[in-house]
Every structure is written in C-alpha cells, then in structure tokens.
Amino acid sequence: MSHVLLRHRDIPNLKQLDVYVEHGGFQAFRKAVTAMQPGEVTEQVKISGLRGRGGAGFPTGLKWSFIDNNNWPHYVVANADESEPGTFKDRELMEENPYQFLEGLAIASYAVKANRAYVYLRGEFWPVARFLDACIAEMEEAGYLGDNLFGTDYSLRIYTHLGAGAYICGEETALLESLEGNRGQPRLRPPFPPSYGLYGKPTIVNNVETLTNVPPIIEHGGEWYRTFGTEKSPGVKLFSLSGNVEKPGNYELPLGTTFRELIFTHGGGISNGRGIKAIMPAGASSSVLPATDEVLDTPMDYESVRAVGSDLGSASVIVIDDSFSMDWVVNKTLHFFKHESCGKCTPCREGTYWMMNVSDRITQGRATKDDIALLESVARQIRGKSLCALGEFSTMAVVTSIERFRDDFEAKTRTEEAEG
C-alpha cells in the first residue's frame, strides 16, 4: 500500500515544491477555495471520521464546527510542539513532507474562515522552523499563500513561532498563552479555544499529523478515508516505535493494526534476543501494559487499547524488554513530569515532586514496603485536581505499574525488610 502521510517514502524529493505540485499538490486546497463552501469542507472532514492525532483523539470536523462565527478574526494554530517522550512523527512529516502539512493547515484555515495561521514548533525544532519558513516563502511566491488566492477574495498568511523548551506547551491553551508571549500555563476551560483562543479570538488548534491528513480527505472525499482503519477509529495513523526493538522508527499503518504486527513484523522484534516485558502505547503518559498474548493481539485503535487498560494517545509505542525493572521505568517518567509540570496547579506541582522523591527512594533501594503504598496514594490524590491533563498523565505509569508489576517494586524493598 502506498502511504497517505509518509508519501515522501514513495516519492523522492517530495519536499520540493515543484515535485509536490507535480504529484497533485495544492489541488485539494484549490478545490476547497474555488469549488466548496467552508462548511462543506468541514462536512467532509466530519464524514471522514478523522480524530485528533495529538493524543486526545477528539473528532476534528466537530472541533472545526465549534468555531464561533460571531467573533472575529479567527485563527488556526498548528501544534508542532511534539514533546511526549517516544513521539517523533510530526518532525518527520515537517522535514520530509512539509507541503502536505502546510496545505492541510491552509485548508483548515479556509474551513474556519481564518486569514492568519501559526505553526507553533518546540524550540528544539529550530532547523525545522527555518525550513518551513523557506517553504512558506515558496508558497507565497507560487501563489498558494497571500491575497486573492486562486482568483477568489480569500487570503491567508502562515507564520512559524518557536517555543523554548516546555512540554506543557503541547497542551493547547498553554500553547496559546506561550504564543501570546506569556509563560506556557494552561487556561481554565471552558471557554474552549474555538470560542476563546489566541488573543481571545476563536481559534482552532490541530496537531501536525491531523492536518497532514486533510488534503487527501478533501481530494478523495470523507468516505474514501473511512476505507482505512476501523469503524470507530477510521483512517491511517503514524506509530512512533521506540525502545528495545530492532527497527525503531515511524510506521504508517491503518488504525486497528495489532501491537504484535507493529513490534514484530515492522519493528523486527526485540533487540539482543531479549523477551518483551511491557508496552507503553502513549509515551510517558501511558498506562503500562504487560506484554501478554492478549495485549500483543489487541488492535491499536482508540477503543480496543482502552479496553485492555491503556490509551492509544499519540501512538508513541515504547517497548521495554525483560532486562528492565518497572520501578526504574516509573522513576524515569516521574523525573520527566516533575521537570515539566508548569507549576500552576498545586496538586500537580507538589504531587510530581513527591512522587519523584518516593520513587527515587524505591529505585535506589532506600525504601520500605510502605513507600510503595505511599507512592500509589500520592498518585491517586493528584488525579482529577488539575486544570490540564499533565497531572493526570504523571500518575498513569505509576498506578498501573504498581498494580501490574508489583513484584518489581517489592524486590527493591525486600532487602531492608529482611535486615530489619
């Protein structure tokens, strides 16, 4: 099957404007602007069943339809802050297939009647931002951006904006705060960005991968997109495969592909002849799954992964082999979340700090058995008490690892007990 998103793997030099145009580039944008009403564009995306690929899986067309048409101007912001440990898909799209992403952003802007769009990139994507700037300049030159596009009265400009190292800016309201020149701290919601977004104006924030799906959907129609994937999770998905596998990398597969196929067929199995122990399907924010046959044969779609006790999220699949102890894995995630908590909500700020401390004690062999219960108790008390999902995410690996890999934690406390 040829790729829908990673088309650069089928077509050499797709990152050059002329090559992209030669292979049908900007036909979808032209069709949208010249032959479709904005509402019709949104309708096709609704029919496609496309869901947000940043992690939350919210239906994209529905999000667009929430834009408040009584308040102007409108903005669209592409979320290119890709920072979840284990996720590296948006980077490949922007580096290798930039025009399909930018065309998707342009179509989204037309659909919600925005004349100005931003690409918010994490600060570490500095060279990617400079590359996109060059692509945007070429699009302006070629008449795909600017005033009176395709002879209509629609005009659009796209700008890049670099963050400066903060995971939290991937959360859409924190991202908007950052773009406004503030610290990246989430806002209280509602109101949601489609009614109160950038500069207080109606704004749509979509992930890079989500937007890259849009040109083929408009070109071939929403029904076509549903021929991939499952009924409730239609379409293709980029799976970022990392950790202890032979061939880590991005794989574009239909939603509903099994973990086993991804890890063993595409990823070449586990490195160094080790056995597979655990899977984190959504990066550091995952509920950790033991790699049982039942889990390995689970289709990776939003519903099925939830049914076995985790979430698909951004589909950043981290594979852990049997040489690692899960208390160490949890410790790594806690150092991450403690560092990245923005500090706005007390349960998250203080909770991640204390979870990290207790987890350090366990991993360094200084803990008693009570510390396992203490760690779990702190984690459970963080849940449901913060403005955004970061606090929640920081507890996922903790609670599920203690529940599903308790022996690993107890092994670290046994010595002291025996001595005591």
Next chain:
Amino acid sequence: MNRLLAQYPQQVKDILAKYPPEHKRSAVMPLLYLAQGDKMHITRQDLTDVGEICGMTETEVESIVGFYTLYHEEPGGKFRIQVCTDLPCALRGAEEFYAGLCERLGVEDGGTTEDGLITVEQVKCLAACHRAPMLQVQSGHGLDYHENLTVDLAMEIIDGLRQAARTEKKEAQA
C-alpha cells in the same frame, strides 16, 4: 540605547511583522533568542531592551526567561551539548553514553570544560527516540541535532565545534 534595535534593526522588524501590531508581546520569545545569540545567555540589559520593544516590564520578561529551558540566565559554554537521557533514549543506552561523554570531557553533570567552550547537560525528550543515543548542540546560531551516536562520534563533533571557535576567534582578531 537599545542594543537590539541598534544592532539588529531588520531582524527586530521582521520578528514584529509576524504578529498583529496590537499584540507585540507575542514577539518576546523570538526577541529573547535574538538577544541570547551573541553571548549564549540573557543579561539584565537584554531584559530591558526586549521589554522596551514588546511593551513588557523587565520582571515580566524575566518570568519568560525563567520558565523556558532554552533561555539561559547564567553564563555557560559557547556551545551547550544537551544529551537526551529520557526514557526511550535511556532504554537504548543514553545514560551510559552521557556518563562516558562527561568522563571524556573531564566534567561533572552540567559542567563546563576548562576552555569555557562546552557545557554538557541532560535534557528531556527531543523527539529523536528512534536514533538514540543523540544530542543537540545549542549555540548562538541555533540548534542542531546529532543522532545515532557513540562517545567517539560525539567527541568528533565537539572537536569540530572547538575548531570552529578557534577559527572564529582568529578571524575576529585579524
């Protein structure tokens, strides 16, 4: 006198042009990168200069500098070598790689080499998990990724940076 306006008038103008004129504050992050470029850290004067351009107090600008990890308040090396030791990279040996690199450079975690050119530090996920071990080099000119590394390969990159710094210094003296 505002150093940024005096030294980089066109860049400041280009940055401001990206945002609606009534929302100059949005320019604070790119302006801070511009200010940091020369010395690889933000000075008190930079806070004043950036604040003056985008209508913020020094305290407000400093709150931005403190919040984001790619802005540096303290002077460090001319090049910052930032090694990802987060979970996916650590599963592929990044912690051992980092320890080996520190040893070869003769510095502690977060330290700066004796020649004052290289600061090494551990950072969180850089979206390059499939090519671990990896590092990024932050300098006044931006950021670059180096992936699929060994300590030897990393030392070659660092030797290249030192060479570039020497050439630059000679040119400046000439």
